[in-house]
Amino acid sequence: MPPTNNPTLRQRRLGAELRKLRERAGLTTTGAAPLLGVNQARVSMVETGRTPVSADKVRSMAGAYDCTDDRLVEALAAMTGRRVRGWWEGYHDHVPVALNDLAELEHHAVALRVALIVHIPALLQTTDHARALFEQVAPPMRQYEIEHRLTHRIKRQGVLHRENPPPYTAIIHEAALRMDLGGPIVARGQLKHLTDMSELPHVTVRVVPFGAPDFPTTGQSFDYVAGPVPQLDTVQLDTHYGACDFLDAETQLSKYRAVLDRMESCALRPTESADFIHRIIRDT
Template sequence: MPPTNSPTLRQRRLGAELRKLRERAGLTATGAAELLGVNQARVSMMETGRTPISADRIRAMARVYDCTDDKLIDALAAMTGRRSRGWWEEYRDHVPVALVDLAELEHHASALRVALMIHIPALLQTTDHARALFQLAAPPMRQYEIEHRLTHRMKRQGILHREDPPPYTAIIHEAALRMGFGGPAVTRGQLKHLLDMSELPHVTVRVIPFGADDFPTTGQPFDYLEGPVPQLDTVQLDSHHGASEFLDAEAQLNKYRAVLHCMESSALSPTETRDFIHRCIQDH
């Protein structure tokens, strides 16, 4: 199978996990190549996601690396094969590549948790609300850029409406409910939509009110995307300059799990949150 010069985030993650297994086994790329019966360049391409790998190859590597975690091995084997052409690939030339990668991650996630301070989560936004946000971008976006971003965002929301939707939890600060992006009518429509989405059995919305001052956060929004096993979880961080950072080191994952736990302990219950949103709608 020919190598690729533009591996997806999922392919790069598979390669990175293989590198971690090799390093834990105390093997160099050259040493691993000898045991696997391939050249060192082949090992390097597999670890950078530049060449497809079969499930059988994954299991052979796990044996060479003395990995006995069957759940992890099965999860890695499920990530193998040729690059899939998901709907997000249509946008690779039209939106930042990080948004394409995020859509792919969301599609494969077993569960999603997000935390935001001043914005409604992207997967819970109305079209009018999202358009209002894109129109406020600095520097301004061209109209066709706004439309690409808008259709991409709406397609991302499809994971919450498919036959097997992942559990989705959104922790939102009260500030996000009080922002008036797009004006009163758009804001009321957004809050009503948020309320409707919170009624879905797989969607949990919890609000942190202004009065709660004991939660640990810098205000930076982040997504926590759960993989089939905890080792394959990913944290996605937004940044003001438009790029996204994806974190998957064990210490980083543990940190954000702890942050989410503390934020959830400061948030209203789902029922209290729905009552709170009702009051916010009346205020707008």
């Protein structure tokens, strides 16, 4: 298969995980090449995602690297094959690359957990709320950029409405619920939409009220995207400049799992959260 100059996030992640296996085996790319029957350049291109690799080749690489974690190996093998041409490919020239990477991550996710302090989760936003949010971005976006971002976000939400959707848990601070974004009518519509979505069997919404004790956060929102095995999980961080940072080091994943667990321990139960949101709607 020919090399590619624009590998997807999934292809890059596969290569990165193969690099981790090689490094754990104490091998350089030069030392690994003869074990794999290829040259050093080929090893490097596979590890950067620029050269596709077959499932059988992944298994042989894992064997050469003395990896005995069969679940991980099979999960990596499942990441091979032809590039998935998802709907996000149509936005290649219209939104930042990181947003397409996030859409691809969500498409393949086994489960999704998000934590937000001052925003409503993107996958639970109404069209009016999302539009109001994009209209307040600094520096301002042009109208056509807003439309591209808006349709991209709405299409991302399809992951929650497809057949066999991933379990989705949203931990939302009360501050986000009380943001009057777009005015009272838009705000009430957004809150009502939250409660409607929380009634889906695979969607859980939990609210962290003001005054919740031991709330572990620095104010940063993040998504935790679960893969088929814990080693293939990914954390996506929002940044102040509107892009996304992706973390996949085991120490980072462990940290954010712990943060999410502590945030959930501070949150109201799902039924209590729905009642809480309904009270805010009545007061809005």
